[in-house]
Amino acid sequence: MRKIIEKEFALNYLNKYGSQMTVGNGYLGVRGALEEEYPEQVRGMYVAGIYNRPSGSMSSELVNLPDVTRFQVTLDGEVFSMQAGKVHTYERFLDMDTGELVRKITWESSAGKKYQLNFHRFVSKEVKHVIAAKVEITPLSDNMKVKVKTGIDAQQTNFGTQQLAESSLRIFDEELMVGEYETIESKQRITVATKVNEKGIFTAKNRQLMTEVEQEIAVNQVFTLEKLSVVKTSLDEADAEFPKASYAELKAASETVWADFWEHAGVRVKSTNTFDQFALDFACYHLEIMTPKEDSRCSVGAKGLTGEGYKGHVFWDTEIFIMPFFLYNQPEIAKQLLQYRYLHLKEAKEKAVKNGYNGALYPWESAFSGEEETPEFAAINIRTGTRQKVASAISEHHLVADIAYAVCEYEAATGDAQFMADCGAELLLETAEFWISRATNRNGRLEILDVIGPDEYTEHIDNNTYTNYMAHYNVKKALEWNKDNKAFAAQAEKFLENLYLPVENEAGLIPQDDTFLQKDWINLDKYKAAQGTQGILLDYSRQEVNELQILKQADLVMLFYLFPKMFAPEIVKKNLDYYEKRTIHDSSLSKAIHAIVENQAGNRAQAYQFFQEACLIDLGSEPHSSDDGLHAASLGAIWLAVVFGFAGIDTSGELLEIAPNLPDAWQAVAFEFAWKGETISVEIAPNTLQLSKSTKSVLELVIYGEKQQLTDTLTINLEQKDVSL
């Protein structure tokens, strides 16, 4: 019953639903483009790790692969399009329980003939290479002549940027079409094989290898065409076999794997707003299909495998926003995401050297090679007509500490000593070495100058509080894990002692950086009302925005979320209030984190409102919000808001802590939580909190501030608790 539903066809929402209705399995992502063509429709298939750097570009792009989803359907001579004729009934849904995308249309052609058209599609969760599709067409008013043309279409580009050269086209046994391609610069080889279960006429022209099936079908009889496709790349070690099973058989096998996923990774919410459960299911479904499962050479792009936004690059989003969902559900996958960083320690160290630092300076954006991939230019400046340079590659360094934070989070949750010995301690050491070299001694105080914090509307600032605290944490944890390295220990201790950590002023305000509190304030109501659109940049240049108290997202709030015990509650409250007023929430990373910190601060209603708004980032009514793909970090943050916000889990202490504090609209929440090799089932009901696990070992934890012991089941009566802070 988990369904993303499109009730009516609207051209304007084509690419938003195209992103939402992506089917995939972490290896492969196939956008929910309609089978037939429409103007502006972006068709897309992506394989994790398959990037290419186009000629003349400085950054790699997630490659839009040759398409197998398109079907050109001609019914009695008329090309099927919902723009033409009349759509009598329309229904499209992605069944997240099974991973199948279904569309059913009753259509009347311009000639007045009626047809029932059903389209089905899924990517196998059992065999990661397989895409299956099925088309069923029934003539309702007369006999029909149906023509269906489909195959492998390598005319696909990334918005006009070609990534692939065609190496060979073959047809085997007058049945199986096989296209082989190679990415132009990165030299990855892609093989796409496809076949349909009816005889057709083959053509190979203009980068398309096609078959056209033509049949005559009596009224009320069903024409069915099944198409199976297999995608394989040079990143795959094993060979991919072409499936012998039918659509239905493949689907049944895939469904079983999906059922297992939902049983363990799903979060159940009982809310008076049923949308909450849907938004959570949507988040979990997409987190699952965006994340590679068995290949540490790949991480998660900012849009997962749903679109070409941010060119498929990997940001801090992965470690801070996406990894936790896996860490507390499938910790092996979290480990693999960290291994991706470890794999590219070499490139990070090279980037540090190039920039005059020690240790590891991870690229702000990365892809397959582990090199810096941040584009040189961003949007056009309407005043000068020129494009604006992106400073993140040079100055947005907090990512380094974010990775270290994720290493510690992983270690805390799993106690994986092997990982720490193999990778973790070294990652901490190298990232810490970076910070030590990054700091500047100013009159005996160590300062970190000229950075960008998470708030990207404030550039080139000194002593960004978020960055300094994170750097401090990074070096502190590195020291814990590298005590025997005397040379490092000496440097680290000096760094920790002398690094400037901004604290609250007399008014109780922690400055975001050295100059922020001195800047002018403007009324942001207009921009907050259009949040997420970066509308401020249409009225002000980046330079002007930089000189005002305008936040894209609030650094301090982020810091409060990551270190829930570090600041006194009244300081959190005061600064939350101050900075939120100055925050447009133009970053999709903002809202859900605010929900968590508002909940911590006891503002439950406000927290819930932020949560609901966060859910609308990809699911709201704005038609083009997700054209380039879904906001992967935001989806991770929705899950964080439930587990670390409303369910009140806190992993920052020695023991696991839990102190649920649900919104008024919620009656219950239940989820599983992996901790120290155990899986804890958490069930929060109106009056009880029940924790259970399948082993008998004793787990100490803190519930609403009191130490408790969990063996198999522990039930706490909440009626006696004061659950507001």
Add this chain to the structure above:
Amino acid sequence: MRKIIEKEFALNYLNKYGSQMTVGNGYLGVRGALEEEYPEQVRGMYVAGIYNRPSGSMSSELVNLPDVTRFQVTLDGEVFSMQAGKVHTYERFLDMDTGELVRKITWESSAGKKYQLNFHRFVSKEVKHVIAAKVEITPLSDNMKVKVKTGIDAQQTNFGTQQLAESSLRIFDEELMVGEYETIESKQRITVATKVNEKGIFTAKNRQLMTEVEQEIAVNQVFTLEKLSVVKTSLDEADAEFPKASYAELKAASETVWADFWEHAGVRVKSTNTFDQFALDFACYHLEIMTPKEDSRCSVGAKGLTGEGYKGHVFWDTEIFIMPFFLYNQPEIAKQLLQYRYLHLKEAKEKAVKNGYNGALYPWESAFSGEEETPEFAAINIRTGTRQKVASAISEHHLVADIAYAVCEYEAATGDAQFMADCGAELLLETAEFWISRATNRNGRLEILDVIGPDEYTEHIDNNTYTNYMAHYNVKKALEWNKDNKAFAAQAEKFLENLYLPVENEAGLIPQDDTFLQKDWINLDKYKAAQGTQGILLDYSRQEVNELQILKQADLVMLFYLFPKMFAPEIVKKNLDYYEKRTIHDSSLSKAIHAIVENQAGNRAQAYQFFQEACLIDLGSEPHSSDDGLHAASLGAIWLAVVFGFAGIDTSGELLEIAPNLPDAWQAVAFEFAWKGETISVEIAPNTLQLSKSTKSVLELVIYGEKQQLTDTLTINLEQKDVSL
């Protein structure tokens, strides 16, 4: 009154009309794609000489440049598309008199609102860089909110093959959008500048630089948007200025140049079938806009600048089928086309050396560099599933002699001694040297082995009659122009003496090659009925076709056309009859040449039928015959059929000859004919043939076999003539 008219909108004909309704000027070609997007619609803009060799490919492609023709129109929230809503009236025409493409639609949106939309577009014939467009929208039923988005769209590719890297995007004065691009391999620079005459909001994303204009317009008021664009490339020496004039002013200036063209280059036919005049106008219009006017670095591609078929490559089509239109109208342009070959003598000599020959072996297909550009593979083989090698680059050598033939034709028509001294004699010499080295001595007889003649269904044959005769002519003419070159003269004389020139057998049949007459014959009715589609290759492999008496076009007929005096009339008749029965006419070069030779042979009705069928190659009802562009050579041949066929001009003797022999349906023909620096006006009326020129010099010519003298005007009464052979 010269108009290409589309009476109703039909998706199926989109790309055929897109080719037919190309606007251009020889420098620039802009396909007649509709302003709004449709599935499968191919939008295209091409500049002569701008090719790029994509990564992994062996051949260059005519580059599909960033688009300026697209307008996304949103009317009261609904995206305008003729697939949606209802089209009440529709009219589209390309006015060949003025070069303007016009579309007028009365459209009712899905919401039931009515609008009048008029679209106008032309490429200036005065300033070759300029493209002008105008959109007029009138709300007919209510006030309207109109949004128009347009700009420079560099998402254009050649069917998924990207040719351009984006170098820079700029907006000047919040008005002028400028995109700079570079072809990836050939490193040609392209600048596209555009602006609209209303204020809009600019965006630059995904290779699109756009402005969006939004206005509210009262019912029955007209919203007008003019868009001017300028295209310039690194092949241009002079700078291109952005025009200050309006659409109307630019159009008026361009029209004047068009009027001059039609006055001199137009052919007037009085026929009971008005389609004949239209087809001729269509041919002349397109010949004019496909041919570069002032740059010998560029020649004419097989589809002109109307599409991407044959990748924009230059074949023998140019010299044999297209050049004559210019030679006898604007001889300077014919000279320039020959200079293109002379410019690439070096590459032709290199190709000869690479293949073990002397002299100049011109590439079967060429582009900007003058190197061989023939693709390695053609269509897929349905039996083996593999693609089939193209043998033309290795064996289709007659092109060498075709170029030499065109040099002689040019010299005969112009007497241009300077050209012969500068280029012509050397071209003849080098091409002749090739043939001398190409021949093989077999028992004292020189033979030319393993070639392909114009009939490409017969490969790897020995002593192709067309090739041998053409080679003989080539060497003979080279000898005439290089008598002082003793070494060459000795070789040439030996070659001329010993080269095997096939003659008729006892049955009067001249063999097409050594083995053709021994091959089996099959009934071709089925394939002749579907001529032009190469349907034979769906039933037979190329190998099988090669072993049967199946012609794509008839080599002998081609030879009869080029040398009208060489064979006795009864031999022509017999062989015409024999070979035509075995010719599918799958080549678009076939029909019009048959028309000429049938007319020579006295089969007037048959000739006229071939002529009419030739006119249908691009203008017939088959919806996809011209999707990839028009058949440039076929358009040239339509003109040839009139001038060298029905009007009976013969330039193969010492004197110009003329012996008109019109189809029954024709009452009159009139055209100008440039000869030896004079322009002769030819007017053929029912009973008179009138020739006139503006000078008083005496020109000797042969009319119906009788020597005559033309000073200013010469009128021959045809009633006394027996005009059938």
